[in-house]
Amino acid sequence: MTTIPRLGALALACACLSARAGDVEVLHWWTSGGEAKAAAELKATMQKKGHVWKDFAVAGGGGDSAMTVLKSRVVSGNAPAAAQIKGPSIQEWAREGVLANMDTLAKAEKWDELLPKAIADGLKYKGSYVAAPVNVHRVNWIWANPEALKKAGAKLPTTWDEFFVAAEALKKAGIIPVAHGGQNWQDFTTFESVALGVGGADFYKKALVQLDAATLQGPTMLKVLETFKKVKGYTDKNAPGRDWNLATAMVIKGEAGMQLMGDWAKGEFVAAGKVPGKDFVCAAAPGTAKSFTYNVDSFALFQLKNTANQKAQQDLASAILSPEFQESFNLNKGSIPVRLGLKLDKFDDCAKLSAADFVATAKTGALVPSIAHGMAVPSATEGAIKDVVSQFWNDDKMSPAQAQGRLVTAARTK
Known part of the structure; x- marks a missing residue:
């Protein structure tokens, strides 16, 4: 007789649980x-x-x-x-x-x-x-394999001039200088870090957040495009179509020296059992130490x-x-x-560096939304600009000046 109430209670409990679960x-x-x-x-x-x-x-x-x-x-x-x-x-x-x-x-x-x-x-x-x-992801990072840099006699770059010196040294040492995946969002990630490093936070906001036509047409943007295209010369011929995490794996294995990618790349290093400061190094992308692009x-x-x-x-x-x-x-x-x-x-x-810079740049105004990762402009505008950036990256016949003109037009897309 006593088992029936217990079963009833059990059934009631199960019913309540199923009512709560979704x-x-x-x-x-x-x-x-x-x-x-x-x-x-x-x-x-x-x-x-x-x-x-x-x-x-x-x-x-x-x-x-x-x-x-x-x-x-x-x-x-x-x-x-x-x-x-x-x-x-x-x-x-x-x-x-x-x-x-x-x-x-x-x-x-x-x-x-x-x-x-x-x-x-x-x-x-x-x-x-x-x-x-x-x-919060910081997008403007550079990741590097310290052994690869040591083998090449190169140091982690803090400016774009230093970046190309390091890239040239890695190339001479038989190491792929820059691990890159040729997908449009990866091209755009590199582009915005170049823009931030070459032009600074105020330029970045005017050009890629406010889409100011005069800034997009100006000499700084031309220099950004020239620097961006120069980076491509240090990627490998197998880059087109490569997923970002496979590019990160190239740095982990020492096949490549550096990668420009957001801090989700760190998850790959950690998942591979690598220790920051020992097996890999992280730093703000060249020229962007006092800025922070967030995603x-x-x-x-x-x-x-x-x-x-x-x-x-x-x-x-x-x-x-x-x-x-x-x-x-x-x-x-x-x-x-x-x-x-x-x-x-x-x-x-x-992460501690990222967190400190996140707080600091929020106070200085150098905390800026990532256009490459959908934080800055409407999706249609982002898509149009992204297409121009990748076309320029992939077309050796397109001049920086031509790309600049197309950027101005793309920025008007609604």
Whole structure:
């Protein structure tokens, strides 16, 4: 007789648990080694809360493929709970009326106090939160293999003149000077670091954020384009189409000396068991030590009809900004926490340098959004400029002056 109430209680408990648990489908493009480890942290966090994680990973470092898939899903009325979207694209999706208002959660957990205002503003639409930020990436990094530099008798460059001296020395030593993947977003990543290093933060903002025609047409931009094209001469013939993490692997193995890439590259070094300061070195890209181009990964949260799934979505957003997740995720990803005030005891010297520069440049005005990574201008404008940059990179017959003219035209794209 006593077993029946127990079974009833057990059934009731199971019913309650199933009522609380929901599906949380997350679209992202974290598929390389370090990134996959980081994504697994989020999955584990949600599973501990009893929810069913549905991984919706679409390979392709820049996220272009993922956005194509997402559009078809949203149009068909089958949006995921969250999708990796950032920068002005968040507002573009919000204008379509498909994102969920997260203000109740954000106010309860005091997001306005936890996040820098510049970051928080980018996660809102008409004053309401519609996305949750995961991290802050610094884009303007140079990564190098110290053994390769030593073999070539070269030093880590701090200016573009020094960069070409080091590249020439590596070339003479039989080492590929610059590991590069010939994809348009990688070309653009290199381009913006050159622009920041050659022209400085004020030039960068005028040219690549405000899209000021006079600045785009000026002599500094011409020098940027000349310097950018000179970098290509130190890449290898197999670069076209190479994924960024395979380029990083070339530096890890010592096949190449240097790579210009955001700090997600550090995740690859760490995943390979390499130690910063010993097996690899990190520094601001040439000429950019006092500037910081930021790329904030965030998840836009889509409107859902199912109550359990809505609860799972709220738990996802809450988990993303929790101190525990911010620490574990960013240790794997190579980025730094977006949440202010966290201790960085477990983070390496590259991350500590990044965090210090992030705070310092926010005060000086040299904290600038990455145009290459969707943080600076609307996606249509970014795409047009990106196309010009890659055409110039790949076409040896196009002069810097011709590329400059095309940039001015591309900047007018709406």
